[in-house]
Amino acid sequence: MEKIPILKMGEFLLVTIQVDMHDRLAMSLQDDLTRLISETEARGVLIDISSLEIVDSFIGRMFGNIAAMSRVLDAETVVVGMQPAVAITLVELGLSLSGVRSALNVDAGMELLRASVNGKGTHGRSLD
Amino acid sequence: MNTVSIDKRGHGLSSILTRKEQDILAEWIREMSESTRRGDLMGASEIKTQCSEFLHLMQQALIAAGSDFQAPAWDKAREMLDNISKSRALQGFSPSETAMFVFSAKRPLFNQIRSAFKDDPEALAAETWSATELLDAMGLYTTEVFQKTREHVIKRQQEELLELSTPVVKLWDGILALPIIGTLDSARTQVVMESLLQAIVQTNSRVAIIDITGVPTVDTVVAQHLLKTVTAARLMGADCIISGVRPQIAQTIVHLGINLLDVTTKATLAAAFKTALDRLGLNFVRDTKS
Numbered sequence: 051m052e053k054i055p056i057l058k059m060g061e062f063l064l065v066t067i068q069v070d071m072h073d074r075l076a077m078s079l080q081d082d083l084t085r086l087i088s089e090t091e092a093r094g095v096l097i098d099i100s101s102l103e104i105v106d107s108f109i110g111r112m113f114g115n116i117a118a119m120s121r122v123l124d125a126e127t128v129v130v131g132m133q134p135a136v137a138i139t140l141v142e143l144g145l146s147l148s149g150v151r152s153a154l155n156v157d158a159g160m161e162l163l164r165a166s167v168n169g170k171g172t173h174g175r176s177l178d
Numbered sequence: 179m180n181t182v183s184i185d186k187r188g189h190g191l192s193s194i195l196t197r198k199e200q201d202i203l204a205e206w207i208r209e210m211s212e213s214t215r216r217g218d219l220m221g222a223s224e225i226k227t228q229c230s231e232f233l234h235l236m237q238q239a240l241i242a243a244g245s246d247f248q249a250p251a252w253d254k255a256r257e258m259l260d261n262i263s264k265s266r267a268l269q270g271f272s273p274s275e276t277a278m279f280v281f282s283a284k285r286p287l288f289n290q291i292r293s294a295f296k297d298d299p300e301a302l303a304a305e306t307w308s309a310t311e312l313l314d315a316m317g318l319y320t321t322e323v324f325q326k327t328r329e330h331v332i333k334r335q336q337e338e339l340l341e342l343s344t345p346v347v348k349l350w351d352g353i354l355a356l357p358i359i360g361t362l363d364s365a366r367t368q369v370v371m372e373s374l375l376q377a378i379v380q381t382n383s384r385v386a387i388i389d390i391t392g393v394p395t396v397d398t399v400v401a402q403h404l405l406k407t408v409t410a411a412r413l414m415g416a417d418c419i420i421s422g423v424r425p426q427i428a429q430t431i432v433h434l435g436i437n438l439l440d441v442t443t444k445a446t447l448a449a450a451f452k453t454a455l456d457r458l459g460l461n462f463v464r465d466t467k468s
């Protein structure tokens with residue numbers, strides 16, 4: 051079964067979605083991601099969806115769920131590179147994804163993650 | 179029975195047309211120049227060519243299919259009427275002036291029918307009726323084509339207006355502005371949203387200012403469309419600021435109970451631009467040296 055790779059980059063996790071998402075893939079991504087966040091104690095998750103061209107309500111909700119789950123595990127989620135068509139589709143579906151932060155590209159997303167992690171204080175991670 | 183009589187009637191008309199073509203043509207042109215004096219738009223020789231060509235086509239069609247205007251034999255005549263109506267619609271003729279091309283043929287045609295059948299009242303009535311039917315059908319057809327041509331023109335203008343009215347301008351590196359002029363309906367919102375989002379991607383802009391100074395009224399539908407655009411831009415990672423909110427519009431928004439709390443709104447484009455610069459960490463400083 052195909053899998054979406056999750057890369058660890060410092061205290062952040064990097065997910066690049068480069069295939070069309072289907073429901074099973076989305077569920078397995080959700081499982082893997084939550085497991086990895088708790089294993090690596092990641093502080094932030096960056097999801098790059100710049101090559102994702104089709105979304106449905108399920109995938110849209112999944113982004114919201116991932117963001118909410120990550121927050122429970124104390125990690126910020128940033129979605130980057132959303133295509134205009136995808137954004138319009140999500141809005142038309144009534145999914146405003148209010149819990150998800152977004153950025154134009156990976157650079158801006160990383161900046162956002164760093165700023166939010168530093169802004170929240172280091173929570174005893176200064177020993178690292 | 180019915181078809182036979184139509185054939186016979188059509189045949190009568192066609193033989194009259196064949197025999198008296200020149201008379202009818204001359205009288206038709208005279209009639210037309212009396213009813214529609216549009217020498218400014220069309221020369222006399224052009225009208226004469228059109229008329230004689232059309233009479234010729236009519237005659238052929240009458241011989242082939244009688245006075246049934248929908249028959250395939252009338253295709254050529256219909257096509258010519260088509261072209262005449264279209265060109266007149268574009269030249270600025272009025273609908274009645276266009277239809278006059280056909281209707282002014284009535285009197286000369288009827289005159290000829292009357293003189294041909296003056297001994298046979300039964301045939302006279304039958305021929306007159308079939309000629310009337312035929313000319314009416316042709317007249318209606320010209321009007322229909324005229325209408326369609328005009329609608330086509332209007333539609334094209336609408337599309338041009340739609341494209342003209344949604345310019346996305348770059349104010350600064352990373353700051354876009356979208357001045358909206360006129361009422362926002364669903365079709366326009368779609369165009370506005372698409373062009374804004376496309377421009378955000380292309381210019382890599384982090385802040386977009388939607389200026390609604392030129393929007394006359396904001397009702398719940400317009401507000402919803404604005405919110406959709408703002409949400410879509412936010413999903414892509416760009417901040418949206420709505421500027422140019424006039425006092426009356428602010429009052430309307432509150433009275434309608436529209437929730438714009440999640441959106442930054444500013445009274446003027448200048449204020450929005452200042453906010454946008456702040457968000458990017460930019461600042462203007464007066465040059466004290468000069």
